[in-house]
Amino acid sequence: MPFPSATLAVWGSAWLHGVAAPDDALDALQVWAEIHEVVADDDGTATALDLPAKDERATQLAGLFAALRKAGATTARLVIPVPGDVRGLGGSMPLAQAGMHAGQVIVLPEANVGIVPDTIAEDVIRWTVFDLPTGGPAEFTPLGEADHGLSAAMREAAGTLASLDLASSRPGVRQEIKERAAVTARARWPIGMPQKALRVLQRASEVAAILEVAAEDDPGGALSSSAALRRAEALRPLADAVRVARCAAVDDAVRALSDHAGRH
Structure with missing residues (x-):
């Protein structure tokens, strides 16, 4: 299974901490697909982050990065939910269901969002941004x-x-x-x-x-x-x-x- 979430979590965190250039982060994601689209799962998340809703024209990853910084995100984490174990997703069923389907989720606790990739066509990944209820991420494993x-x-x-x-x-x-x-x-x-x-x-x-x-x-x-x-x-x-x-x-x-x- 391709695993673009690991790439976005690491590069996104590096960019948010100022140790990676945004263009380098965007280039790194080209390994997984030539085109990356970004939408919000619901109108509330779309309004809060100034992102397009699912039925609107998608934005690009640069727009997502800007929205995350504006929302106060500092660190991204990878979560891989499976039936019976959706820890780290704040009890959000829409996020858990989408994450189980994709097999991967990025969570940004400070911004209260979760992001799920979906390959919607050859060489096209759509990243959907979900609201992440508060409740704390899963524990770290050394x-x-x-x-x-x-x-x-x-x-x-x-x-x-x-x-x-x-x-x-x-x-x-x-x-x-x-x-x-x-x-x-x-x-x-x-x-x-x-x-x-x-x-x-x-x-x-x-x-x-x-x-x-x-x-x-x-x-x-x-x-x-x-x-x-x-x-x-x-x-x-x-x-x-x-x-x-x-x-x-x-x-x-x-x-x-x-x-x-x-x-x-």
Whole structure:
């Protein structure tokens, strides 16, 4: 899955802290799509942030950046909601539903907004800005803890992945996994991006690519519903570890860039 929210969260925070130029942030997002549109989910949010509503002509990312600064945003965080776990979204059901559909949300607690990307056409991403009720974001997970959790989950899932034998049932699967993970590897990051956070992001993307291929692998619909359920249950801890690792890596990067700004 392409993950533009991580790019926008890190670059947006870097720009808000004055350690990245706006043009560099905009250029970094071109990896994910040539065209980026921005709208507000409801009229109240549109009015508060001076953004177009969903039924109006969309603005561009530069307009979003200006609106966030005007609203007092300082730090962006990545949230990856799933059914049963929508922590960090302030109890907003519209935001949670859109976030679960997209698999990613950026929250800016100081501005009380959440932002969700949606690929609406080839090379076009639409970012929708939602109201984020107060209530505090999810707790931070230390990067080392998240990295350890990802390693442990990979070890536990090794038997399940081996039993799927993707290489024999899906020719070229290793190259397919490599190509999927390479999409994230193309992402550009600001000067001062911590290398450990970068490594964890890349490793999480590689594991996510394996999970995507494993989820799609059922030649001819041969798996029974019970077998498919067992496989999904076995791989869920690995998917959860990927979620935690991605969010922790973005949090770590944002804090490092904020600290860098404070020293200058």
